[in-house]
Amino acid sequence: MRVDPCFFCGRPAWPSKGITFMRNDGKSFRFCRSKCSKNFKMKRNPRKLKWTKAYRKNAGKEMVVDSTLQFAARRNVPVRYNRELVAKTLKAMERISEIRARRERVFYKKRMAGKRARELASARKLVADNEHLLPRLRGSEKRRLAELAAEQRVDVAELEQQELETLRGSKKTNRAFGGEVRRLRVRTDGGVEEISERVAGTVDEGGFEDDDDEDGMDTD
Amino acid sequence: MTWKDIQPVPTAQEFIDIVLSRTQRRLPTQIRAGFKISRIRAFYTRKVKFTQETCSEKFGNIVSSFPMLADQHPFHRDLMNILYDADHFKVALGQVSTAKHLIETISRDYVRLLKYSQSLFQCKQLKRAALGRMATLIKRLKDPLAYLDQVRQHLARLPDINPTTRTLLVAGFPNVGKSSFVRSVTRADTPVEPYAFTTKSLFVGHLDYKYLRYQVIDTPGILDHPLEEMNTIEMQSVTALAHLRAAVCFFIDISEQCGYSLQAQINLFKSIKPLFSNKMVFIVLNKMDLKTIEDLDEEMQIELQNLVKSGDIELLKASCATQDGVQDVKNLVCERLLTERVNQKLKAGTGSNGVIGSRLSEVMSRIHVAQPLNGVTRETFVPEAVKGLKKYDKNDPERRKLARDEEEANGGAGVFNVDLRRDYILDDSSWKYDRVPEIVDGKNVYDYIDPDIDAKLAALEEEEERLEKEGYYDSEEEMEDESEVEVLQKAEYIREKHKLIRNEAQMRKSLKNRAMLPRKAIKKSFSQLEDHLDQLGVDTEDINLRGRAQVRETRGRSMARSRGTTEDPDAMDVDNTLGPRSAKERLRSQSRPRERSMGATNRREDGVTDETARTKAEMVAKLGQRKRNRMAKAGEADRHIGATMPKHLFSGKRTMGKTSRR
Numbered sequence: 001m002r003v004d005p006c007f008f009c010g011r012p013a014w015p016s017k018g019i020t021f022m023r024n025d026g027k028s029f030r031f032c033r034s035k036c037s038k039n040f041k042m043k044r045n046p047r048k049l050k051w052t053k054a055y056r057k058n059a060g061k062e063m064v065v066d067s068t069l070q071f072a073a074r075r076n077v078p079v080r081y082n083r084e085l086v087a088k089t090l091k092a093m094e095r096i097s098e099i100r101a102r103r104e105r106v107f108y109k110k111r112m113a114g115k116r117a118r119e120l121a122s123a124r125k126l127v128a129d130n131e132h133l134l135p136r137l138r139g140s141e142k143r144r145l146a147e148l149a150a151e152q153r154v155d156v157a158e159l160e161q162q163e164l165e166t167l168r169g170s171k172k173t174n175r176a177f178g179g180e181v182r183r184l185r186v187r188t189d190g191g192v193e194e195i196s197e198r199v200a201g202t203v204d205e206g207g208f209e210d211d212d213d214e215d216g217m218d219t220d
Numbered sequence: 221m222t223w224k225d226i227q228p229v230p231t232a233q234e235f236i237d238i239v240l241s242r243t244q245r246r247l248p249t250q251i252r253a254g255f256k257i258s259r260i261r262a263f264y265t266r267k268v269k270f271t272q273e274t275c276s277e278k279f280g281n282i283v284s285s286f287p288m289l290a291d292q293h294p295f296h297r298d299l300m301n302i303l304y305d306a307d308h309f310k311v312a313l314g315q316v317s318t319a320k321h322l323i324e325t326i327s328r329d330y331v332r333l334l335k336y337s338q339s340l341f342q343c344k345q346l347k348r349a350a351l352g353r354m355a356t357l358i359k360r361l362k363d364p365l366a367y368l369d370q371v372r373q374h375l376a377r378l379p380d381i382n383p384t385t386r387t388l389l390v391a392g393f394p395n396v397g398k399s400s401f402v403r404s405v406t407r408a409d410t411p412v413e414p415y416a417f418t419t420k421s422l423f424v425g426h427l428d429y430k431y432l433r434y435q436v437i438d439t440p441g442i443l444d445h446p447l448e449e450m451n452t453i454e455m456q457s458v459t460a461l462a463h464l465r466a467a468v469c470f471f472i473d474i475s476e477q478c479g480y481s482l483q484a485q486i487n488l489f490k491s492i493k494p495l496f497s498n499k500m501v502f503i504v505l506n507k508m509d510l511k512t513i514e515d516l517d518e519e520m521q522i523e524l525q526n527l528v529k530s531g532d533i534e535l536l537k538a539s540c541a542t543q544d545g546v547q548d549v550k551n552l553v554c555e556r557l558l559t560e561r562v563n564q565k566l567k568a569g570t571g572s573n574g575v576i577g578s579r580l581s582e583v584m585s586r587i588h589v590a591q592p593l594n595g596v597t598r599e600t601f602v603p604e605a606v607k608g609l610k611k612y613d614k615n616d617p618e619r620r621k622l623a624r625d626e627e628e629a630n631g632g633a634g635v636f637n638v639d640l641r642r643d644y645i646l647d648d649s650s651w652k653y654d655r656v657p658e659i660v661d662g663k664n665v666y667d668y669i670d671p672d673i674d675a676k677l678a679a680l681e682e683e684e685e686r687l688e689k690e691g692y693y694d695s696e697e698e699m700e701d702e703s704e705v706e707v708l709q710k711a712e713y714i715r716e717k718h719k720l721i722r723n724e725a726q727m728r729k730s731l732k733n734r735a736m737l738p739r740k741a742i743k744k745s746f747s748q749l750e751d752h753l754d755q756l757g758v759d760t761e762d763i764n765l766r767g768r769a770q771v772r773e774t775r776g777r778s779m780a781r782s783r784g785t786t787e788d789p790d791a792m793d794v795d796n797t798l799g800p801r802s803a804k805e806r807l808r809s810q811s812r813p814r815e816r817s818m819g820a821t822n823r824r825e826d827g828v829t830d831e832t833a834r835t836k837a838e839m840v841a842k843l844g845q846r847k848r849n850r851m852a853k854a855g856e857a858d859r860h861i862g863a864t865m866p867k868h869l870f871s872g873k874r875t876m877g878k879t880s881r882r
Contacts, residue, residue, distance in 0.1 A: 001658050001659065002658070002659075002664050002666075003659050003662055003663070003664055012662050014662075067679075067680055067683060068680065070676075071668055071670075071676065072663060072664070072667040072668055073667060074667060075667075075669075075670070079669050079670075079671060080645070080646065080647075081644075081646055081651060081654070081656065082646070082647060082651070083648065083651045083654060085669065085671065085673070086654075086656055086665070086669065088673055088674065089665065089668045089669050089670070089673055090657070090660060090665065092668065092673050092677045093660060093661070093663060093665070093668050094661075095677065095680075095681075096668075096677075096680070097661065097663070099680065099684055102693065106692060106693060106695075109695060119708070120704055120707065120708070122711075123707050123708050123710070123711035124707055124711075126711045126714055126715070127707055127710045127711050127714060130714045130717075130718075133713075133714050133717045133718070134710060134713065134714070135713070136756075136757050137757060138754050138755055138757065139753065139754040139755075139756070139757050139758045139759040139760055140754050140759075140760070142757065142759065143759050143761065
């Protein structure tokens with residue numbers, strides 16, 4: 001039994017899952033799920049569909065050139081069973097996958113370098129251009145505050161500022177869906193760190209959306 | 221050799237008919253005396269010229285379609301000479317080509333004369349004369365044309381003899397069995413009859429020997445008399461003997477059943493021997509079923525042996541009646557002919573000093589004879605251990621024990637499984653029953669199994685160390701700034717706002733089957749305005765107050781019904797401020813139509829200065845209309861109904877497009 005990569009999307013296709021198509025010239029196509037099979041039948045090009053490994057590799061989103069990727073290969077030379085060799089191999093597999101994960105993390109970091117700066121720049125521009133859209137106090141509110149200030153004999157501007165801040169601050173809570181999110185953060189040195197945070201805030205959710213599987217990839 | 225498709229030669233009368241009728245058919249025939257003289261002249265000139273061109277073309281075709289004797293192979297040239305008489309043939313063709321020239325001259329002369337003719341009649345007479353003279357010339361060609369057609373027919377029926385290919389030539393006295401031989405070795409249906417000169421011309425048959433095609437030529441019999449006395453039939457044989465590079469099979473009938481003595485046949489052979497120079501000659505003794513050599517008297521036997529003595533002549537025996545030896549003769553002659561020709565070719569390709577010429581070497585280089593396994597023979601290989609093995613016999617109690625026997629002894633199929641792992645060949649036999657994982661962490665273990673995994677892993681570790689040292693894995697902490705967070709937050713708010721605005725605009729714009737209204741016409745309540753201003757941070761209190769104070773009576777009527785005293789004093793509906801009205805008045809106001817809208821100007825008086833100018837303009841307009849009215853033409857004021865079924869949309873086949881749009 002083998003775990004073959006899906007011909008279409010490149011996910012592992014486990015035994016008993018998916019479907020295999022045998023073309024009449026003898027070439028076999030293993031698909032991990034009906035989605036891939038259907039897309040294949042529709043003659044779609046996996047390199048043009050964003051959700052496939054082929055696309056991601058082609059677009060430079062995945063690590064393609066690395067020595068760790070050279071280890072697994074279908075060798076058409078049969079090797080007679082040897083207990084020591086298999087034991088060594090199993091150990092090596094573990095080590096290789098560890099190194100590979102580490103390198104992939106670095107690869108991702110390098111790919112994402114400069115993203116925050118770009119986003120900040122665009123955000124600054126947007127804010128500068130659309131100042132008028134930011135929340136401000138209603139006319140009636142201002143009037144109320146002015147009356148209040150006259151009553152309490154305090155500065156109007158101060159009151160208004162206070163009110164505005166609560167107004168802007170309340171924006172945060174608007175999007176709260178509650179609950180707590182737990183994230184596993186893998187460090188580059190190999191350690192794993194658990195982080196729990198409230199989803200109430202939008203501190204780093206704002207413009208940080210990436211098409212990648214961001215979870216578990218964020219490094220510090 | 222394209223003699224099969226020579227076009228038929230018409231007789232003289234047919235020729236004239238063809239030419240004249242073609243002139244009549246292809247050219248205009250209408251001419252009148254009233255036409256310009258130049259036109260008349262051109263008409264007749266064209267007639268004369270066209271007739272001449274047709275004649276020339278036809279004659280030219282005849283001359284060029286017949287073979288030129290000089291270009292032919294000597295064999296064909298001689299054969300034609302014998303059959304049709306070369307002189308006669310040449311003269312006939314010559315006459316035709318002379319006639320062609322003469323007709324051209326006539327045409328030239330008469331065209332020149334036509335230039336000076338003065339009337340239709342003159343022109344016509346000149347044309348008649350020209351065509352008449354041409355026809356006379358053609359009539360004189362009656363005999364040559366008839367002769368040429370005969371030749372054509374005969375040529376088409378001549379056998380297709382290729383003078384250069386492998387050829388067997390069968391010759392001999394009449395009635396010795398030449399045709400019988402050809403008939404029995406080839407598929408040619410040569411006539412065989414028991415009288416002399418059954419075969420009156422050359423016949424060709426083909427046979428296959430060693431996948432090669434041979435041409436067998438059956439010749440008419442020859443009598444033993446001088447060349448000058450030979451008739452056409454015999455001369456054909458002689459021509460073939462003289463010119464064809466072939467293996468000659470001279471047939472002799474020793475039974476003398478043919479009516480000629482053996483001595484006479486031997487004499488004939490001797491007399492035509494000069495024709496056999498540079499050729500392979502075989503003497504075939506035919507009709508061996510009637511009489512064998514041994515039956516001959518000794519004198520004759522010696523005579524026959526003498527013929528063969530010279531060495532390059534062979535004596536063969538056959539009997540066409542019983543088919544004895546016929547195939548042998550064929551095979552032997554073909555074999556000899558083939559080797560001879562190959563030798564000749566090699567000799568021709570090889571120079572006098574034995575060097576192979578370029579042409580031959582080119583051929584030789586293209587020939588490749590493949591030898592399987594480079595000529596090495598591989599024997600079957602049976603291992604020693606197998607050789608010593610006793611043959612397996614199911615019924616022998618001492619037989620070898622098979623896995624099947626073991627299975628049987630332990631309860632049979634389905635109960636006992638043969639242990640397959642027992643026979644594994646491994647370095648250590650204790651490994652035989654190891655359980656090995658196939659998949660670990662979603663990876664195929666077998667893909668990683670590699671005899672030199674150690675070295676590769678070591679290399680990887682080394683690389684890893686190097687990278688570590690180089691700082692490949694180092695990462696710097698990104699500090700989050702308070703102001704940055706704020707900016708991002710604001711940007712997010714703005715984006716959301718943008719989305720809302722866009723959404724609202726789309727909702728506003730979508731017509732949903734309603735009419736497009738100008739912005740002015742869209743009703744917006746005062747409260748909406750107030751709210752918007754409030755949102756923008758403007759204090760709306762003053763505006764509100766002023767708006768209420770200034771509420772005026774609006775034009776027109778409101779469809780809204782007043783509810784009298786239940787009215788909310790703060791409401792924005794201004795229609796109720798009209799004050800009390802009588803019930804009647806209110807009702808009337810609902811039934812009375814709105815005032816008609818009026819144009820800004822009176823169009824009758826537009827563009828004219830005063831009354832007189834207008835009157836004048838009206839008069840001019842009426843005047844312009846008068847003629848149309850008198851002729852009852854449709855004017856712009858008339859009622860017009862366009863075609864309900866426009867023709868172009870309803871007629872014809874519909875291949876492209878639709879019925880409504882074409």
